[in-house]
Amino acid sequence: MTGxxxxxxxxxxxRILRFRDYRxxxxxxxxxxxxxxxxxxxxxxxxxxxxxxxxxxxxxxxVWPGGYTTHERHRHEHVVVAIRGSxxxxxxxxxxxxxxxxxxxxxxxxxxxxxxAGDEPFGFLCIVDAERxxxxxx
Amino acid sequence: MTGxxxxxxxxxxxRILRFRDYRxxxxxxxxxxxxxxxxxxxxxxxxxxxxxxxxxxxxxxxVWPGGYTTHERHRHEHVVVAIRGSxxxxxxxxxxxxxxxxxxxxxxxxxxxxxxAGDEPFGFLCIVDAERxxxxxx
Numbered sequence: 001m002t003g004x005x006x007x008x009x010x011x012x013x014x015r016i017l018r019f020r021d022y023r024x025x026x027x028x029x030x031x032x033x034x035x036x037x038x039x040x041x042x043x044x045x046x047x048x049x050x051x052x053x054x055x056x057x058x059x060x061x062x063v064w065p066g067g068y069t070t071h072e073r074h075r076h077e078h079v080v081v082a083i084r085g086s087x088x089x090x091x092x093x094x095x096x097x098x099x100x101x102x103x104x105x106x107x108x109x110x111x112x113x114x115x116x117a118g119d120e121p122f123g124f125l126c127i128v129d130a131e132r133x134x135x136x137x138x
Numbered sequence: 139m140t141g142x143x144x145x146x147x148x149x150x151x152x153r154i155l156r157f158r159d160y161r162x163x164x165x166x167x168x169x170x171x172x173x174x175x176x177x178x179x180x181x182x183x184x185x186x187x188x189x190x191x192x193x194x195x196x197x198x199x200x201v202w203p204g205g206y207t208t209h210e211r212h213r214h215e216h217v218v219v220a221i222r223g224s225x226x227x228x229x230x231x232x233x234x235x236x237x238x239x240x241x242x243x244x245x246x247x248x249x250x251x252x253x254x255a256g257d258e259p260f261g262f263l264c265i266v267d268a269e270r271x272x273x274x275x276x
Binding site: 011012013014015016017018019022024047048049052053054055056058076077079081082083089091092096098099100101102103104105106107108110112125127128129130131 | 149150151152153154155156157160162185186187190191192193194196214215217219220221227229230234236237238239240241242243244245246248250263265266267268269
């Protein structure tokens with residue numbers, strides 16, 4: 001057992017998070033960040049990582065119609081996989097369309113932003129290192 | 139730049155891997171493992187990780203009808219997200235159905251196996267630590 005497991009007094013147990021229309025049992029949707037004017041209409045689900053020993057966290061972000069994430073950069077990399085609706089990603093100040101199954105790699109310190117397109121929420125998995133630096137708004 | 143980036147003489151560049159019917163531009167499907175009798179009808183796509191500095195790799199596995207992965211265990215954890223068709227996961231020697239959006243966490247050293255269900259290929263993302271131990275067949 002690792003130190004964290006010992007501290008919690010339990011071992012890791014395999015489990016299944018059941019999907020129900022882009023919500024998951026036992027995962028509470030949260031606001032993306034503290035409210036400010038840099039983002040709008042985004043919710044986040046911490047799917048996996050906070051209570052594992054893996055070197056990564058898996059989150060699901062949903063950007064509602066008209067919404068967008070913060071335009072920001074950070075040292076840690078993003079791997080994004082779109083799984084709902086359609087949206088756009090801003091890379092090198094150019095907006096590119098992305099839809100189901102598209103995989104986006106955001107390299108270290110690259111400014112990036114996501115926004116919804118169309119009438120359905122735009123949802124994507126975002127995988128990051130468990131240990132990572134804080135984003136810096138552009 | 140990290141040592142690896144310097145060694146390769148290049149910096150990481152953000153990019154989009156375009157999805158085309160469960161294949162991705164510039165990602166070549168490979169056999170799951172060397173052929174043996176422990177698995178059948180599985181292909182793997184290394185989506186992201188081999189040429190990044192992230193602490194994780196993202197792969198897409200596809201199990202064709204009648205197919206199954208090796209029943210195995212390893213110290214490193216799996217996070218699986220089903221994105222195509224339907225299948226089953228074997229955990230603690232019990233088979234559980236999984237379908238689109240279900241998230242499976244496989245804990246350290248837990249024996250596990252995946253198999254297809256139905257007529258469509260069963261596809262899932264599988265995220266693992268970049269540095270990990272080798273699987274041991276059960």
